[in-house]
Amino acid sequence: MKTLPQTPSDDSYRESMGRLLVLYTQVDRLIMEICAERIASAPDLAAKLALAKQVGDESRHVMIQHNWMQQFGTDTTPVISDVQEESIRNHFQKLTWLEFLADMYLCVEALGSEAVENIVPLADPGTRESLHVPLSDEQDHVAFGINRLKEELAQLPAGEREAFLEGIPRRIEALTDMFLDFGLEVAELFEKVGASYTMLCDAVRQRQDEVLQQVAA
């Protein structure tokens, strides 16, 4: 049971927060690369421009986090292995544009940043500051994804739209399972920085309900 807000002088906190920072930065870099690859095949100019902006945003996040990890004295050994990175990349490469919107924006961006946002109040001031710009940009990315997905779904025949909407929770579950199968011990890391993993999962589930409602509205 965690009692106190952790401080950066607490070795266990520092190490675990360091691992989470490495993980977040790795995911941001992967998103940057995956979105860059999508630009050429994106269906129209608005989509290309949004993806290109996101690539720029993610590159800024990677740089901010790298600088902060250096100051924080974080061990920057990757959390996700090369093979695991490759499986994430492969997953996204195979998706249709609609599937890409669901997996990238509803799952990775919305639910991923929900998890990070839940850590912010527990973090030391430097880490909190380093997350400020990235998390505000992630909101933009989520907004693009939700709006674009709504627009795309509105073009579909009603039955197809319904079927796609109904399938989204399964898509999110599959991606989450893939991530959990990596065996990264994220539950332990979250607990060691003072978060309740159960409460964090509840918050993520609640966010999932919210984004699904927004897309279906």
Ligand SMILES: [Fe+2]
């Ligand atoms: Fe980011």
Ligand SMILES: [Fe+2]
């Ligand atoms: Fe993002």
